[in-house]
């Protein structure tokens with residue numbers, strides 16, 4: 001996809017989100033492939049609401065306008081499953097009734113039909129995130145850092161167009177947080193994925209290395 005007019009990556013075009021008479025979000029932004037836009041703001045400022053709008057699961061209590069484009073494709077009219085937004089939350093949200101390998105394989109697009117091929121893809125990504133041999137494990141037996149890496153693997157195999165990060169590092173202790181930040185941003189860069197990160201933590205923004213938009217400010221942000 002050409003980048004001539006900034007068509008590639010993620011573009012928020014005059015996105016405005018209101019709740020009753022309060023304007024939570026008023027933002028235009030472009031996030032180039034492999035780059036990160038960090039959105040910061042205090043609790044209740046609308047960070048998760050912005051991600052819900054982009055992901056296609058905004059609560060109808062909000063009124064939203066403006067368009068979201070990924071690689072020039074408008075996502076606004078699409079159901080969440082067709083938007084292909086990979087999302088990481090504070091909690092890894094692994095399915096407890098599935099093994100680690102099944103959790104990852106579940107996210108592989110349906111066009112990969114053969115079970116053996118799905119298992120191969122899951123095993124390869126687990127190896128890349130240094131969880132070789134973990135496919136058969138029960139997620140409940142993993143550490144917090146290991147669960148976070150499985151959640152990342154699950155998002156990566158889903159072939160997302162973009163990544164939405166909702167404070168995914170905040171529950172990890174300091175060492176793991178630094179490792180996980182680096183893993184996520186390096187993988188996003190190598191996959192050419194535009195990333196929108198929402199966080200309270202200035203160290204997250206610094207590690208992301210891109211532009212920072214503070215909620216409560218109107219205007220444009222590019223990363």
Ligand SMILES: Nc1ncnc2c1ncn2[C@@H]1O[C@H](COP(=O)(O)OP(=O)(O)OP(=O)(O)O)[C@@H](O)[C@H]1O
Pocket residue numbers: 019024041042043044045046047048049050059061
């Ligand atoms: N379903 C809903 N109906 C009405 N108001 C809501 C709903 N969900 C959230 N809100 C309100 O919308 C505002 C934005 O919430 P949001 O969760 O986006 O904030 P946030 O910046 O992500 O906060 P935090 O950092 O605490 O997660 C808050 O004032 C919240 O109370």
